[in-house]
Amino acid sequence: MKKVFLDIGNSRIKWAVVDNSDYQFYGGVLLTDFLADPESHFFAHFESSVDQVYYCCVANAKNLDSIKNIIQSKWQLFPIELCSQQSCCSLECGYDDFHLLGSDRWMAMQGGMSLTSASNPSPFIVIDFGTAVTIDAVRDGKHLGGFIVPGLTSLRNALAKDTADLNLFLEPNKSSDEFDAQSTLLATNTESGILGGTLYMTAAFINQIIMDLNAQLQTEFKVFLTGGDAKTFVNLIDSNVILEEDLVLKGMLRIVDSVKS
DSSP states (O other): OEEEEEEEOSSEEEEEEEETTEEEEEEEEEHHHHHHOHHHHTGGGOSSOOSEEEEEEOSOHHHHHHHHHHHHHHHSOOOEEOOOOSEETTEEOOSSSGGGSOHHHHHHHHHHHHTSOSSSOOOEEEEEESSEEEEEEEETTEEEEEEEEEOHHHHHHHHHHHSTTGGGTOOTTOOGGGSOTTTOSSOSSHHHHHHHHHHHHHHHHHHHHHHHHHHHHTSOOEEEEESTTHHHHTTTSSSOEEEOTTHHHHHHHHHHHHHHO
């Protein structure tokens, strides 16, 4: 039985394949690239057909419909959506209305659960660095709630849009990796000032949340990082962090496995 898992974000799509019990993460591509040429960017990884496709999605309806049509045309099967739930796999949703919790956040927390002890799960925080940065805390199998703030690209685009002439200095989709905090902390040009400023602002916000949660609940949370910008923050978080690029996909697999067990 070969199963494909799709994590469809606002700007990127990631996937993993489970062939019997063998799990393999393939990374991802920009959503625009996938839609423009799925044969090269996606189907080229498959030598044969698959038996089932599962997905979770936060992209807009138009892009989702396009992806579903591509899958149906190629493999003649209907992808199955995995959504947020009130309770599943020893995890309880902390939202007042679980339908309003993004499915990617729910799957990422399920992924975190899969990486902790089943008999004595450690409290953990999931931080997903995507178009938005989401922070969710879990303790004793209970989602405590979280935060949503703009991601790095969103912050920079807003600054360039709302501040006169700053758009002249900031290239679209400029990477934080190009800001070298090791050579000098303070920027000496406008572009680096924007890149470094938004980077440190986001890191300071996250560090404060982690510190406050540890103090308030008298515990020490594990910290899982995932999402497109996660690597950028590994050395800026004042905690021991665990980078899991496929955390959402691992959470999806956990849910699907629970159905057959």
